[in-house]
Amino acid sequence: MRPIDDTPLARDGKVLILAYDHGMEHGPVDFEERPESADPESIFRTATHDAVTALAVQKGPAEAYYPSYEDDVTLLAKLNGTSNMWMGEPDSSVTCSVEYAATQLEADAIGFTVYPGSNKETEMVEEFREAQEAARDYDMPVVLWSYPRGQGLKNDTKESTIAYAARLGLELGADVTKVKYPGSRQGMEQAVQMAGKSKVIMSGGSKVSDEAFLDSVRAVMDAGGAGLAVGRNVWQRQDPESLLDSLERVIYKDDTVDAALR
């Protein structure tokens, strides 16, 4: 476990990763709500907001756009991914090595998905092991997208399932573990407790109202979570900066949702 407080991934010990790997994971459908969001340039610009501690992208957008933003954006290279066209057992192809992320992309941190419960879990955990150990050589923080899914897992946001997902982050050596919101502060408290010294952050999910989204973020912070990794709830909004202003108040200034919305 590597404390992330002294790395660019954290601000005051808190984390707000802007996730933008959706072009791979979901495809163009996610950009329909706000067509401008299909342009990575607009998202790299959004990631310069002070509230954002890192931008998570796949290798291609990093290679093409990051060189102009190296001074203003912390890059988290997402090292595996799957398209929505894949109909097999939940799995994720390794798309980039740690060495490539560090030396070619100039990334500051790495991100990796594991689907515990999938029939591909054992291979994915072995791939994560390779990435996690290599990341230590480059002193890069490791963020695990821990998303239980597969034939036996119908409800992947049940409190006990999310607590297990968070615990796996600790067991596997992630510095930060990203889990789906279990629906309550209490559920998140269990996850945080199970993760021990590994930090837990919430995954944003599909777009909801400002208030509903900030309420869930408030609950995560109150539960001892370190922050969130969010995509659609920021860049599908007509004014992403305005929501980032509110998130900045809730996450770093410990404001209430009402105050953050005023």
Ligand code: FBP
């Ligand atoms: P959102 O905040 O838009 O949910 O993004 C978080 C994220 O983990 C992305 O990094 C990823 O592309 C997406 O969710 C995957 O979601 P799922 O696998 O549940 O469709």
